[in-house]
Amino acid sequence: xxxxxxxxxxxxxxxxxxxxxxxxxxxxxxxxxxxxxxxxxxxxxxxxxxxxxxxxxxxxxxxxxxxxxxxxxxxxxxxxxxxxxxxxxxxxxxxxxx
Numbered sequence: 081x082x083x084x085x086x087x088x089x090x091x092x093x094x095x096x097x098x099x100x101x102x103x104x105x106x107x108x109x110x111x112x113x114x115x116x117x118x119x120x121x122x123x124x125x126x127x128x129x130x131x132x133x134x135x136x137x138x139x140x141x142x143x144x145x146x147x148x149x150x151x152x153x154x155x156x157x158x159x160x161x162x163x164x165x166x167x168x169x170x171x172x173x174x175x176x177x178x
């Protein structure tokens with residue numbers, strides 16, 4: 081297990097402690113490349129996509145329910161492999177401060 085794996089496990093444990101539902105979706109669910117986190121009126125999608133060169137990258141999407149008859153608001157963050165470990169480390173540090 082690498083440092084990044086350990087940090088990711090801490091984030092997952094923190095999410096479980098917060099009673100947030102995590103599920104898989106879509107055709108890539110069998111490959112563990114997509115996760116859904118439901119948190120009240122917000123839903124977070126963590127998707128792993130591939131570039132044309134075959135490199136994986138992470139897209140984190142927040143979808144927020146804005147009310148009946150209104151469109152959902154969506155925000156996206158793209159994390160490339162060369163930044164993933166730093167991203168997870170900083171995210172983990174901030175999550176533990178909550």
